[in-house]
Amino acid sequence: MPSLDTSTPLAPIVQRADAPASLPEITAGGLTWRPATRADAPALLELRNTIAEADAEPYREVLAEITEMFDAPWRRFDTDSLLGHDADGALVAYAQVESMPGDTRTVRVVLFGGVHPARRGEGIGRELFAWQVARGRQVLAASGKDLPARIAAYAEDDGPAAKARMFDHAGFTPRRFYSELRRDLRETAEPLPDIRLDGLRLVPFSAELDEATRLAHNDAFRDHWGSEPQTPEQWTHGRTGFAPQWGALVVDPAPDVDALLADPDTDAATADALRAGQPLVVAYALNERYDEDFAVRGYSFGYTAILGTRRAYRGRRGAPAALVAGMRAMQGDGMEFACLDVDTENPTGATGLYAGLGFTKTHGSRMLSIEL
Template structure:
């Protein structure tokens, strides 16, 4: 008989995080360091876009996007951000750490930051990264969430070698890879869009404001089997709307769901169950689109972006995803967009990558997630 050894419970999060009591000092480059404030937005926007251009990143940021980052209700700029200012008062480096309030099965701390291209090679980035990692560990320890934890950062495939080495020296390793896909919309006679409707009984509708909360519940259900995804709270779902394009966004609704069967399904979450009992509309799939106007010049043409696409697990295989994606692409084309774009996890378990390829999407560039698992 084989004896099954019991699984040892993980150590407490405070122990696993190994958070320092005091954050490391930043002395390189003779910069003055302080927390970021909302008043830094213009200078910070210029710095971030200067870095993006120097590092050949495929996007630029608008003031509206940056202000949404700074104003997120869960963000503490006074403790979780830092900027380096030179003798003339110019911002030369920035960093911040972000944790998400909806994290339940894994608590995550994301590291964001950069150094102005003119000030690289002075050791500023190394000290800044050490500060970010230390603060991230403090946030994980303070979360009190006794679940697996992760330190994480994203790098574009074209990221400078020095930045890649920062992560590697700190013990971060690539864990997931993402592809930015694009589908040309300029010659629809030669490459027509699919004419697809969801299965009988399901309705394809514009994503109106009154369906937004139902779309959030559908998202949390659709992404519960996606790697790295955590539930989104209402405030998370509503944030980052400066680029939201409602005219390109759609949902599929089941007007007559089998409420008893869904309530009996152990996978139906408590929020969806409450909505079903209250007779709320059941969104079973959604296509949330964005208009990244600041990126048009970088790509060389206007494009529509599929921000999030998802289908409830119980409704997969009913042409919901392809109908939503086709509706989104058609809306992009009707609005004069030259291409449709989206980002996908290359190991997505739902088979989304194959769906996109079948609809004419191809890879434009890529990025990766580097982590320390705790």
């Protein structure tokens, strides 16, 4: 897999980003362009769902998911978004350049966007994507973070061929591949296993343990490719589909504080929490519910959004126990399947874990990027 060469010192981010002084003009389609605002949420929802239906994507969105995007304080819609309207005022195309405030290992921008199916083939998408890439370079240059950098986009494996050609033409290379998996929860399916924990305690998700779960997540994903620490604002944002009643946590009721503090792998935030006597979450499964997707897929399901185990607690079955507990909660609420996504090169052996629990692949997606 292509990667950035780290054998020599990196040039300053301003040089590597090679940001243009001005952004390219979009002339294709004869559209009128302006930044997105919160008032555009209904039209943006309609366009995004129209695109998803045309491209046979396995999901749909609801208005709350769109409006909550505008609530994140780190998003700059005035400079990092565009909407293209036709002469009648109908929304035809959109673009968003997303950057994350918590990046400490790789500074990233992610590009989202699309064109109404009825207006494809006019060059709108190609010009709009060029604008996004140029704006992404400007955002990276302005970050001031002299770190490895990435401009990324995502695509379904069976998405439009024209979109794949556009990415290739713009110099994007596939870097990571993801599989969506599902596990049958119906009465006719194999029963969920009982997983016993030694010295650890399985508890339901609670708001009181939310911050402790964030610290566990940042520790668990330190060695995952492309993952970056989540700030408290990032962690609690974007929870329209969050199903706390399905969340499961594993805590250590009597952690060896001295040993953990002496461990060089213990991060500073966790060390502070240990010294303060706060609860130690060591594994977690946080799940989501998207009723609007049931008809698209033809079945009801719960979705495991994030699953992880602290590095010092791997091998103690915390994550499998939390995952199964979440699936039991889904099953109790009548869900027919449990679903999740996995990086096919996950370093913790998660793919084998899911296979052992009866998960099978339904479809795939990929991340493409320019590495700087």
